[in-house]
Amino acid sequence: MTPQKIVIDADPGIGDALAIALALIDPGLEVVGLTAVPGIVSGEQASRNLQTILSVIDPALWPRLGWNEGIDSLLPRSQQTGLLLPPGPAGLGDLQPLEAPLHQPHEAAKLLTELAKQYPGEITLLTLGPLTNVLLAMERYPEFLPQLKGLICLGGSVSAGGDITAAAEFNVYANPEAAQTVLTFPATKTIVPLDVSRQMVLSFDQYDRLGIDQYTRVGQLLTALLPYGLRESRQCFGLEGLVLPEVVALAAVTQARLFERESMLLDVELAGELTRGATIVDRRGIHRWQANLDVLTAVDAQGVMDYVTRLLRLVMPGSGG
Helix, strand or coil: CCCEEEEEEECCCHHHHHHHHHHHHCCCEEEEEEEECCCCCCHHHHHHHHHHHHHHHCCCCCCEEEECCCCCCCCCCCCCCCCCCCCCCCCCCCCCCCCCCCCCCEEHHHHHHHHHHHCCCCEEEEECCCCHHHHHHHHHCCCHHHHCCEEEEECCCCCCCCCCCCCCCHHHHCCHHHHHHHHCCCCCEEEECHHHHCCCEEEHHHHHHCCCCCCCHHHHHHHHHHHHHHHHHHHHHCCCEEECHHHHHHHHHHCHHHEEEEEEEEEECCCCCCCCCCEEEECCCCCCCCCCEEEEEEECHHHHHHHHHHHHHHHCCCCCC
16 A cells, blocks of 8 residues: 655654654554644754754655744743743753754745645645744645645644633644644644544553563654653653654544544634634534534544554564563
């Protein structure tokens, strides 16, 4: 079977880094591009983190890398992170990011448009951060979204409330204007809301059972990310596990059978003092109002965990015991 072409737009982040690593080792995927976006870390830091992940994994076929020069993260300046895991100094747990910039960096939104033109109708774009780059790509190339095979966005909430504020999920809150434009555009797209994405929690026992070999490339990355994330989750939230919404979003691309979905009409609140960035879903069933995207409504979380275990066994045969 021909691998599915995917581009991942991200602001890594422990969860983003794990999802990207899994995508790079999944034989069913061809990661043709990775693009950096400001989010929980700055655009510049996100770029360095993507470069670091690639350098550690060193896949046989390197994707093209889209750089971002944004110098600020989009977390509230109070540094109150709500239910978000604090990003730490650089976002990659105990892994020290590379400092050397690319020799000839490609700007992220420009790379997105180039890839859409190069592979019309073939690329699934998975966004793990704010939708800033997607909006810029749409402004640069109006046919950008129609040229994609599909757009899957980690973001929003249906009835679970928010994570960065009581009402808003961070990826939408960070740039609600971009989210509104992208999510209401008439094109094939799916969101993975908090209601579903927070269903996968990696416990300390599950991490131990993964049997990660720290002397492999993937093992080196995971041992820098996951123990740090587990410790921070326990310390910050009192949880005996690490919530991994980004891995659920990756599984939405590769393991669609694990999800239930429903077409809905969605908009984004831009003006409310307490509700800015909230995703508002109209579920009244008024037929003359056409749904504008698919929303994932349920997930087989154990199935996602099994998917992760299968991928790790490919690169660490002794894992997952």
